[in-house]
Amino acid sequence: GDSVTQMEGPVTLSEEAFLTINCTYTATGYPSLFWYVQYPGEGLQLLLKATKADDKGSNKGFEATYRKETTSFHLEKGSVQVSDSAVYFCALIHSTGNQFYFGTGTSLTVIP
Amino acid sequence: DAGVTQSPTHLIKTRGQQVTLRCSPISGHKSVSWYQQVLGQGPQFIFQYYEKEERGRGNFPDRFSARQFPNYSSELNVNALLLGDSALYLCASSLVVGGIYEQYFGPGTRLTVT
Numbered sequence: 335g336d337s338v339t340q341m342e343g344p345v346t347l348s349e350e351a352f353l354t355i356n357c358t359y360t361a362t363g364y365p366s367l368f369w370y371v372q373y374p375g376e377g378l379q380l381l382l383k384a385t386k387a388d389d390k391g392s393n394k395g396f397e398a399t400y401r402k403e404t405t406s407f408h409l410e411k412g413s414v415q416v417s418d419s420a421v422y423f424c425a426l427i428h429s430t431g432n433q434f435y436f437g438t439g440t441s442l443t444v445i446p
Numbered sequence: 447d448a449g450v451t452q453s454p455t456h457l458i459k460t461r462g463q464q465v466t467l468r469c470s471p472i473s474g475h476k477s478v479s480w481y482q483q484v485l486g487q488g489p490q491f492i493f494q495y496y497e498k499e500e501r502g503r504g505n506f507p508d509r510f511s512a513r514q515f516p517n518y519s520s521e522l523n524v525n526a527l528l529l530g531d532s533a534l535y536l537c538a539s540s541l542v543v544g545g546i547y548e549q550y551f552g553p554g555t556r557l558t559v560t
Contacts, residue, residue, distance in 0.1 A: 338488075366546045370551075375553075376553055376554075377450075377536055377551040377552050377553040377554050378489070378536065378538075378551040379551070380548065380549075380550065383548070385544065385546055423488050423489075425488075427546065427547060432477070432479075432494050432496075432501060432502055432540070432547050433479075433491045433494065433502050433504065434479075434481075434489070434491060434538075434549060435491075436488030436489050436490075437488050438486075438487055438488045439486075439487070439488050
């Protein structure tokens with residue numbers, strides 16, 4: 335079945351460091367891929383998405399490219415800020431379905 | 447516009463009791479989904495409703511049930527609560543954009559079963 339695997343956390347970075355959070359997926363066909371962010375005590379917020387191979391989703395300085403050949407959708411940011419501290423979830427939805435599959439989440443802490 | 451709203455925010459119940467959680471979708475959204483997020487894990491799909499009909503069900507026991515009302519709001523019911531039902535319950539309303547469901551999540555209801 336469909337599934338998402340994220341890199342283990344937690345991740346701790348200094349402000350202005352480069353961020354990569356790895357995400358790989360297993361799915362038949364061509365799923366759409368998403369990154370969600372969850373701040374402490376809150377629900378999930380959509381960060382970015384990509385709906386087909388080689389698409390690049392971007393928002394608030396974060397980027398992720400849909401790589402069909404490696405079944406990956408790694409999240410990157412060139413310079414993190416303290417305010418980026420949160421839990422990041424990679425997710426997919428199959429093109430014929432309406433159920434999201436989430437990874438286990440990666441906790442990011444950015445220190446000044 | 448108001449986002450997805452959920453009530454209550456927090457809830458404490460005892461094993462064996464029953465609980466009802468409520469969700470109001472974003473105006474204009476006709477689809478509502480429910481997820482369970484256990485501490486330290488990603489959300490797990492429970493149900494999806496569209497136009498008051500169940501469109502999807504995750505791998506959860508029959509103790510879990512839901513319904514959607516004519517105004518598209520929804521309720522999630524859990525009977526015979528177990529300690530393992532303690533979790534954050536998230537509601538998401540959906541909009542289809544280019545054939546893909548975009549889900550917008552509410553802040554969740556934190557359920558503690560003692």
